[in-house]
Amino acid sequence: MTIQQFSFVIIGLGLLSACKPKFDTPDPDNGNIDVSNYVALGSAITAGYANGGLYYEAQQNSYAAILAEQFKLVGGGEFKIPHVSPASIGVGSGNNAPSRLGDRTDCLGAVSLGPVKIASQGDILVFSNIVFNQGPFNNMSVPDMKITDANVNGLSNPFYQRMASSTSSSVLSDAVFKNPTFFSIMLGLDDALNFAIKGAASGSLTPVSGSAGIGFEASLIQVIDQLSSNGSKGVIANIPNIRNLAYFNTIAWNALKLDATSAANLTSFYSSLDGTTFHEGDNGFVIMDSKNPFLGFRQSVQGELILLNTPLDSIKCHKWGSLIPIPDRYSLTLSEIDSIEDAINAYNVILKNVANSRGLAFVDVNAFFEKVKIGFIYNGVNVNAAFVSGGFYSLDGLNLTPRGNALLANEFIKAINAHYNSTIPETNAMKYPAVIFP
Amino acid sequence: MNSSYKIFLWLSIQIPLITYGQGFQVNLQGQVQQGMGGAGTACMQDASSLFFNPGGASFVRGTSFNVGVTPTFARGAFMDDKTHEVSRTNSPVSTPFAAYGLFEMKDSARLKMGLAVYTPFGSTVQWEDNWTGRFALTRLELRAIFVQPTISYKITKLIGIGAGIVYATGKVNLQKDIPLTDANGNYGHAELSGKAQGFGFNVGIYFTPIEKISIGVTYRSKVKMAVNNGQANFTVPAGVSTNFPDGSFKSELPLPSVTSLGLGFKPTNKLDFTLDINYVGWKAYDTLSFDYMNNTTSLVDTKSARMYKNTFAFRGGVQYKPTGAFVARLGLAYGITPVQDGYVTPETPDANRVNYTAGIGYHIGKHLDIDASFLFTHLERTDTNKETNLSGTFKTNVCAPGISIGYKF
Numbered sequence: 001m002t003i004q005q006f007s008f009v010i011i012g013l014g015l016l017s018a019c020k021p022k023f024d025t026p027d028p029d030n031g032n033i034d035v036s037n038y039v040a041l042g043s044a045i046t047a048g049y050a051n052g053g054l055y056y057e058a059q060q061n062s063y064a065a066i067l068a069e070q071f072k073l074v075g076g077g078e079f080k081i082p083h084v085s086p087a088s089i090g091v092g093s094g095n096n097a098p099s100r101l102g103d104r105t106d107c108l109g110a111v112s113l114g115p116v117k118i119a120s121q122g123d124i125l126v127f128s129n130i131v132f133n134q135g136p137f138n139n140m141s142v143p144d145m146k147i148t149d150a151n152v153n154g155l156s157n158p159f160y161q162r163m164a165s166s167t168s169s170s171v172l173s174d175a176v177f178k179n180p181t182f183f184s185i186m187l188g189l190d191d192a193l194n195f196a197i198k199g200a201a202s203g204s205l206t207p208v209s210g211s212a213g214i215g216f217e218a219s220l221i222q223v224i225d226q227l228s229s230n231g232s233k234g235v236i237a238n239i240p241n242i243r244n245l246a247y248f249n250t251i252a253w254n255a256l257k258l259d260a261t262s263a264a265n266l267t268s269f270y271s272s273l274d275g276t277t278f279h280e281g282d283n284g285f286v287i288m289d290s291k292n293p294f295l296g297f298r299q300s301v302q303g304e305l306i307l308l309n310t311p312l313d314s315i316k317c318h319k320w321g322s323l324i325p326i327p328d329r330y331s332l333t334l335s336e337i338d339s340i341e342d343a344i345n346a347y348n349v350i351l352k353n354v355a356n357s358r359g360l361a362f363v364d365v366n367a368f369f370e371k372v373k374i375g376f377i378y379n380g381v382n383v384n385a386a387f388v389s390g391g392f393y394s395l396d397g398l399n400l401t402p403r404g405n406a407l408l409a410n411e412f413i414k415a416i417n418a419h420y421n422s423t424i425p426e427t428n429a430m431k432y433p434a435v436i437f438p
Numbered sequence: 439m440n441s442s443y444k445i446f447l448w449l450s451i452q453i454p455l456i457t458y459g460q461g462f463q464v465n466l467q468g469q470v471q472q473g474m475g476g477a478g479t480a481c482m483q484d485a486s487s488l489f490f491n492p493g494g495a496s497f498v499r500g501t502s503f504n505v506g507v508t509p510t511f512a513r514g515a516f517m518d519d520k521t522h523e524v525s526r527t528n529s530p531v532s533t534p535f536a537a538y539g540l541f542e543m544k545d546s547a548r549l550k551m552g553l554a555v556y557t558p559f560g561s562t563v564q565w566e567d568n569w570t571g572r573f574a575l576t577r578l579e580l581r582a583i584f585v586q587p588t589i590s591y592k593i594t595k596l597i598g599i600g601a602g603i604v605y606a607t608g609k610v611n612l613q614k615d616i617p618l619t620d621a622n623g624n625y626g627h628a629e630l631s632g633k634a635q636g637f638g639f640n641v642g643i644y645f646t647p648i649e650k651i652s653i654g655v656t657y658r659s660k661v662k663m664a665v666n667n668g669q670a671n672f673t674v675p676a677g678v679s680t681n682f683p684d685g686s687f688k689s690e691l692p693l694p695s696v697t698s699l700g701l702g703f704k705p706t707n708k709l710d711f712t713l714d715i716n717y718v719g720w721k722a723y724d725t726l727s728f729d730y731m732n733n734t735t736s737l738v739d740t741k742s743a744r745m746y747k748n749t750f751a752f753r754g755g756v757q758y759k760p761t762g763a764f765v766a767r768l769g770l771a772y773g774i775t776p777v778q779d780g781y782v783t784p785e786t787p788d789a790n791r792v793n794y795t796a797g798i799g800y801h802i803g804k805h806l807d808i809d810a811s812f813l814f815t816h817l818e819r820t821d822t823n824k825e826t827n828l829s830g831t832f833k834t835n836v837c838a839p840g841i842s843i844g845y846k847f
Contacts, residue, residue, distance in 0.1 A: 019511055019513045019835040019836075019837050020513050020515075020526075020835070021513060021514065021515040021816075021833035021834065021835050022833075023515065023517045023524055023831070023833070025517065025522050025524065026522060028522075101677065102677075103677070113677055113678070376827070377825070377826060377827045378827055379570055379571060379573060379574070379826060379827065379828050380571060380572075380573035380574035380614075380825075380826035380827070380828060381573045381617040391617065410520070425520070425521050425522045425523075426520040426521050427521060428518065428521045428523055428570055430570070430572070430573065430617065431568075433619035433623065434617065434618075434619065435619075436619055436620065436621050436675075437618050437619065437620055437674075437675035437677045437678050438620070438621070438675060438676060438677035
């Protein structure tokens with residue numbers, strides 16, 4: 001019996017060691033592209049700008065950097081980024097500091113979690129700390145860069161000047177100098193956004209037609225022709241509709257909550273003006289609208305947008321949106337939204353057509369941001385466009401969290417794989433954090 | 439006037455619970471039966487028939503005791519179909535046991551009383567740190583012990599009936615990560631633990647219409663395991679701790695009914711064939727709910743669709759006694775998964791399965807039996823879960839060697 005039991009144990013142990021499940025993991029394949037020298041061209045999102053500023057950690061988590069990381073599985077090389085010093089807090093477009101989530105005390109003394117600037121001012125030394133000698137760079141993306149800026153020699157954009165190869169170089173010439181084997185282009189958002197985030201009160205939309213440097217289409221074709229002049233292939237993204245961005249849909253147009261008494265008082269006050277009536281509950285904010293010929297203000301209507309940077313204390317304690325109209329720069333009226341959407345739609349048609357005609361892969365970023373707006377679940381986690389909790393948008397409401405960037409990088413990977421017969425694995429986006437909580 | 443936008447944290451803590459799918463049906467309740475594919479409804483051999491067919495227990499000779507343990511080694515893995523990342527389980531060995539005492543009454547040889555204590559399910563699934571599905575599940579520990587006092591009565595020489603009351607007691611500990619990150623990169627974590635209780639019954643008929651043939655029919659009822667005062671603990675960044683208050687929760691899990699039909703055939707004294715068909719009432723598990731005592735905008739009560747379907751398992755085995763003392767057994771079982779496409783979860787990466795089993799037994803003198811068994815099964819399932827969108831292939835290998843000692847007089 002002992003021999004039988006012994007043999008049983010031996011057989012058992014043998015089977016136990018065979019117990020580990022095995023997978024035939026498919027080998028990643030680069031298909032018919034060479035990603036050894038990948039150059040990314042874009043603006044803030046592609047540069048890794050997040051939480052209202054450009055800083056080291058955010059740069060490392062741009063979708064372009066994440067894409068480059070996945071490219072390494074199929075022969076991708078080093079991805080040089082014009083880094084801000086890791087010790088720096090970073091800096092935003094308005095010389096502001098980036099934000100983080102923290103406790104804020106409002107004018108009523110109520111404390112709640114919200115975006116808080118890390119410092120009273122951003123680290124403007126970032127702009128004077130010239131890093132071009134660390135280049136040429138693979139991430140040639142420049143915050144606030146319009147498509148029409150791409151080939152402007154000596155572009156007076158401080159985010160470019162710190163990395164420019166010379167005072168007379170352009171972003172495009174520097175990118176071409178890097179001699180990419182593969183490129184990505186996500187340009188055009190700032191051609192509309194620059195106007196939209198200011199409530200259409202200043203700036204302008206880039207026209208579709210016009211020569212390179214003026215018109216959208218010619219500028220795009222110039223960028224692509226020069227980048228692919230060495231025969232390299234690439235991927236082009238279209239741009240999201242502004243309605244999908246958290247910056248434009250966090251504060252509702254009708255978030256003016258009134259009790260019966262306040263509503264009656266306001267109705268009485270406006271009866272001698274334009275006769276606007278208010279009622280208990282949700283009401284449209286009163287906004288400035290220069291198109292209103294008599295008064296220059298009116299009550300907002302459904303579909304209009306109040307921007308994320310609207311000072312909430314002014315609404316809570318200083319009658320903004322009720323007795324005092326919200327200034328034009330903090331809202332978009334229906335006609336303003338129409339003009340912006342028309343421009344974006346026209347840009348997207350061009351981006352798609354050019355991608356097709358040049359045989360480049362095309363990422364429908366607009367459709368993806370729309371999907372985020374609706375919301376979806378990724379590996380057990382909700383992803384949506386809600387400010388802070390949605391996990392996708394960073395605290396500036398325009399740019400993305402590392403998790404959002406990873407999800408966007410996966411959209412690029414899907415488009416590249418489909419177009420170029422490659423099998424580049426997606427990244428697990430949940431390895432990347434969303435908004436950091438205190 | 440209040441127009442502030444709120445940081446509204448919608449974060450569902452959808453905690454899945456325990457299920458072993460067909461795994462519950464592995465039948466690690468007796469070494470003899472395990473060696474024969476888990477079939478035992480119509481094959482009365484020792485005191486473990488208290489579990490397999492209370493109606494047949496009265497046909498087991500004399501008074502007998504049986505104690506067995508089946509250390510179960512389960513190794514699972516998951517390959518994400520988009521990233522091709524492979525995650526593995528580090529589950530500890532689980533040790534289902536079974537103990538049976540079957541007593542002949544002095545007054546009536548027809549009547550037997552018995553007590554069965556067994557663990558029809560009980561194991562731990564522990565996924566490696568930071569695995570792909572960490573926000574669905576990181577660890578599930580489950581222990582359930584069934585205590586079943588039983589009466590078995592042999593009505594005639596040909597037919598016996600039996601019934602047992604089941605008292606089930608258990609504990610559950612379920613953990614998952616929460617996708618909120620603090621400044622150090624730590625993710626939140628949820629741990630739900632509690633004790634569960636339930637009642638059920640186990641009845642059976644055993645019938646030998648002609649020599650060499652035996653038939654068994656049993657019904658083991660559903661047991662509703664209710665967690666009435668579970669404890670939910672959350673570790674989250676301090677800034678959102680008020681959104682995730684620790685507190686109690688309620689939940690329940692139905693363990694399904696099993697209706698079995700068994701057939702035994704004994705062509706010679708040296709050979710036994712046995713066959714079982716189980717019909718398992720998994721449809722009872724259509725929803726998994728969690729009711730938290732302290733709800734917040736982030737911590738809401740959840741109802742998750744499980745949508746299990748009723749299912750069958752087929753088991754067959756053969757036993758060969760070349761000598762008076764030595765016994766060899768072989769068996770095979772095929773189980774159809776109750777988990778429908780779109781509902782495969784990391785705690786139940788269930789699939790249709792084939793169980794391969796073998797066993798040996800040895801009689802030491804007239805009183806003592808030693809039996810050993812071995813079970814191997816492989817599960818493989820590719821799915822995209824409708825609730826979590828976790829998409830990929832689960833593979834699990836289970837090896838379960840077991841040993842039992844029986845004493846009869």
